[in-house]
Amino acid sequence: MNEASVAPSPAPLLVVQGVTVQRGGVSVVRDVNLTVKEGEFLGIVGPNGGGKSSLIQAILGILKCHKGTVDVFGYPPMSKPVSGKVAWVSQAAANLPSNVRLTVRELVQLGLLKQRTWFRPFQRHTEEVDQAIAMVGLEHLAHRDVAHLSGGQRQRAVIARALATQADVLLLDEPLVGMDPPSRNSLLKLLDKFCHDHGKTIVMVSHDLAAIRQSAHRIVYLEGTVRFDGSPPDFPSLEALAKLRGIDDVHGGHHHDHGEEHCGHDHDQFVIPSNLKEAE
Numbered sequence: 001m002n003e004a005s006v007a008p009s010p011a012p013l014l015v016v017q018g019v020t021v022q023r024g025g026v027s028v029v030r031d032v033n034l035t036v037k038e039g040e041f042l043g044i045v046g047p048n049g050g051g052k053s054s055l056i057q058a059i060l061g062i063l064k065c066h067k068g069t070v071d072v073f074g075y076p077p078m079s080k081p082v083s084g085k086v087a088w089v090s091q092a093a094a095n096l097p098s099n100v101r102l103t104v105r106e107l108v109q110l111g112l113l114k115q116r117t118w119f120r121p122f123q124r125h126t127e128e129v130d131q132a133i134a135m136v137g138l139e140h141l142a143h144r145d146v147a148h149l150s151g152g153q154r155q156r157a158v159i160a161r162a163l164a165t166q167a168d169v170l171l172l173d174e175p176l177v178g179m180d181p182p183s184r185n186s187l188l189k190l191l192d193k194f195c196h197d198h199g200k201t202i203v204m205v206s207h208d209l210a211a212i213r214q215s216a217h218r219i220v221y222l223e224g225t226v227r228f229d230g231s232p233p234d235f236p237s238l239e240a241l242a243k244l245r246g247i248d249d250v251h252g253g254h255h256h257d258h259g260e261e262h263c264g265h266d267h268d269q270f271v272i273p274s275n276l277k278e279a280e
Ligand SMILES: Nc1ncnc2c1ncn2[C@@H]1O[C@H](COP(=O)(O)OP(=O)(O)OP(=O)(O)O)[C@@H](O)[C@H]1O
Pocket: 023, 024, 028, 046, 047, 048, 049, 050, 051, 052, 053, 054, 055, 091
């Protein structure tokens, strides 16, 4: 058979298959299966230490999978065809060292450094940089030193840096931390717009369950392994989760009628995460 004549079948954008990630010899992510389609907005929630950041880093190829595979656009992460297609805003991205003197504009430009070539000099990206700054609503602060921004504004600046790369996939780890409700809502609207109008795919880790519920198309609850994967309306209410935990705490984990209709599987292992908050 002539392989070259076979048309490639459209691969799902992100496929995580049987992934286990070890840190310090411990499996912190276990046997995770996840498929993300183009234009999807996936929210990942779960307790501290549940493996959310580790999973994101495995998707990026920063952490090696002990078992299983990750494919982005049908290729391993870090491979050439994937280069520039995935942008990451790490959990600590907004914690910039205070001795770094950078304006918002310069910070956003930094996101484009790796795309700079002799043929595409830095200056050519002015438009992308301005656009990204405008998208996060920081035009008026573009020339301000990032050290003089509020936490939420700094968060927007690092998101603008990711947006400026024109990546198709955005991996955002706790992007809402330190944001007041109006900023948070406008950022969520912006992310939603990216999915709908620009076909971007977003994977967002957050402790803000209300925000995830309101904006994500799908929620994954990760506690070492995937305990829930479904649409926001099917995600158990905090009350149901609390009830489950109460029953677990008091009766040692037997009898789990509550919430069965909500999460369908493995709900007896559902534990309300101490840091999972339902925002106003
Ligand atoms: N560099 C590291 N070396 C060893 N273990 C680590 C390292 N980083 C994280 N871990 C451990 O891996 C587990 C998963 O951590 P991870 O950061 O992925 O969780 P998380 O769900 O992102 O938590 P959080 O909500 O607090 O951000 C935790 O038990 C953590 O202690």
